[in-house]
Amino acid sequence: MSGVSIHTTALVSPSAELGEGVEIGPFSVVDGGAIIGDGTRVEAFTRIGAFVRVGENCHIFDSVILGGPPQDHDFGGETSFVRIADDVILRENVTIHRATGEGNETVVGSGTLLMEGCHLGHNVKIGSNCTITNKVGFSGHVQIGDYVVVGGLTGFHQFVKVGSYAMVGGMAKIIKDVPPYSMTDGVPARVRGLNIVGLRRCGFSQEQRTRIKNIYKLLYDKHMRRGEAIAAVEDRFAGDEFAVEILSFIRSLKRGLTKWIDREQAETE
DSSP: OTTOEEOTTOEEOTTSEEOTTOEEOTTOEEOTTOEEOTTOEEOTTOEEOTTEEEOTTOEEOTTOEEEEOOSOTTOOSOOOEEEEOTTOEEOTTOEEEOOSSTTOEEEEOTTOEEOTTOEEOTTOEEOTTOEEOTTOEEOTTOEEOTTOEEOTTOEEOTTOEEOTTOEEOTTOEEOSBBOTTEEEETTTTEEEEEOHHHHHHTTOOHHHHHHHHHHHHHHTOTTSOHHHHHHHHHHHTTTOHHHHHHHHHHHTOSSOBOOBOOHHHHHHO
16 A cells, blocks of 8 residues: 555545555545555545445545445345446545445446536446536436536436437436437426537537438438338448447337427427
């Protein structure tokens, strides 16, 4: 434990594994069996449970609780985990519960920022480089892709999936799956178009954005059944990387697909 700094008021089990340069702040508790990677900094009043694995160069702020038992009637005390990848920032009062099911994990991907007061229920999986703003709640088994942005105070129904590069507006109610590259908002949530600003920031060209838009125009064509629309996309965009990803997402739906509305429809809601 070279270069490890533990505040005199912190309680760290001798059987916890701390990497080089780890800092543990005042009144924090690290249980035996926890693993914290090199260069990670833990601020005050934080609790890191026995079944938590934290990566390198993370910053965990005050009053974060990692590895509490799941709020799930099916949980029977089995061994399950919370896994935090490298370069993750967890702001104040974030809570992340262990998974239900032997050996299962609740996961936060590398480079992700969870802002103040976010909660991850059991078996949630958050992708890499996501930005989740204040007080977002993820129910059990929610899956979030990479480079997703979620506005504050948004709630997610259990088993919901959100595709990569999507943006979800603040105070939305997400009860169905949100397709990749989309902008979704509202109660009930509706897809309002593409996540244009997010795609630009991530380096998507105008030509790529237009292709994605055209794929969705065909997929959401109200004159075709879902199966017909999928077949039409496969025919017109055969081999297209974005079509492959979008159709793979559609085929894996668990909660149904969030409805897409155009500007005229939005004005009447």
